[in-house]
Amino acid sequence: DTGVSQDPRHKITKRGQNVTFRCDPISEHNRLYWYRQTLGQGPEFLTYFQNEAQLEKSRLLSDRFSAERPKGSFSTLEIQRTEQGDSAMYLCASSLGGGAGETQYFGPGTRLLVL
Amino acid sequence: ILNVEQSPQSLHVQEGDSTNFTCSFPSSNFYALHWYRWETAKSPEALFVMTLNGDEKKKGRISATLNTKEGYSYLYIKGSQPEDSATYLCARGGRDDKIIFGKGTRLHILP
Numbered sequence: 145d146t147g148v149s150q151d152p153r154h155k156i157t158k159r160g161q162n163v164t165f166r167c168d169p170i171s172e173h174n175r176l177y178w179y180r181q182t183l184g185q186g187p188e189f190l191t192y193f194q195n196e197a198q199l200e201k202s203r204l205l206s207d208r209f210s211a212e213r214p215k216g217s218f219s220t221l222e223i224q225r226t227e228q229g230d231s232a233m234y235l236c237a238s239s240l241g242g243g244a245g246e247t248q249y250f251g252p253g254t255r256l257l258v259l
Numbered sequence: 260i261l262n263v264e265q266s267p268q269s270l271h272v273q274e275g276d277s278t279n280f281t282c283s284f285p286s287s288n289f290y291a292l293h294w295y296r297w298e299t300a301k302s303p304e305a306l307f308v309m310t311l312n313g314d315e316k317k318k319g320r321i322s323a324t325l326n327t328k329e330g331y332s333y334l335y336i337k338g339s340q341p342e343d344s345a346t347y348l349c350a351r352g353g354r355d356d357k358i359i360f361g362k363g364t365r366l367h368i369l370p
Binding site for chain 1: 308
């Protein structure tokens with residue numbers, strides 16, 4: 145088992161550009177979560193998937209953000225027209241099942257810097 | 260809004276000393292409490308998940324307790340080692356399937 149992987153690990157972009165991040169969960173994990181972490185804060189929930197279905201989106205996720213998990217395996221998170229306030233660490237996690245008692249396994253994150 | 264509070268925010272401990280820190284959370288609609296360790300440039304690593312009042316979990320020199328009635332959990336590290344330097348995150352799981360993280364306690368072990 146190779147764990148959760150994320151690509152890229154770092155991204156620097158100019159304001160107004162679009163960026164896309166990829167997450168590969170642990171194989172056979174049905175749930176996939178996206179979080180955002182800014183300096184001095186804990187990870188904040190953005191959205192999650194059960195297989196290919198997106199079940200919930202946080203109010204933090206503006207219309208510029210979109211996430212997909214087309215075949216129920218890897219997921220992508222796209223940010224359109226990036227703003228400086230989007231600079232953060234974007235974390236992906238997966239779990240075998242659902243429920244708040246299920247352990248989530250995290251990837252190393254993608255650190256985004258918007259200039 | 261459900262707030263998970265962790266204290267202290269930052270902690271310096273001499274190598275070999277034992278230490279502990281706190282996570283407090285709303286006790287209503289509680290389902291589970293998670294502890295994670297996050298070392299710089301690595302993935303957050305799951306340490307424990309606890310669900311029952313009075314639960315105690317142990318992993319090597321690290322242990323945790325849970326009080327769901329008063330809404331707190333303690334994490335203990337015995338005989339701190341340099342590799343214990345990390346941010347320790349707690350997260351509360353509710354019945355809505357989501358977990359909410361605290362801001363973490365940043366632990367520095369001094370040689």
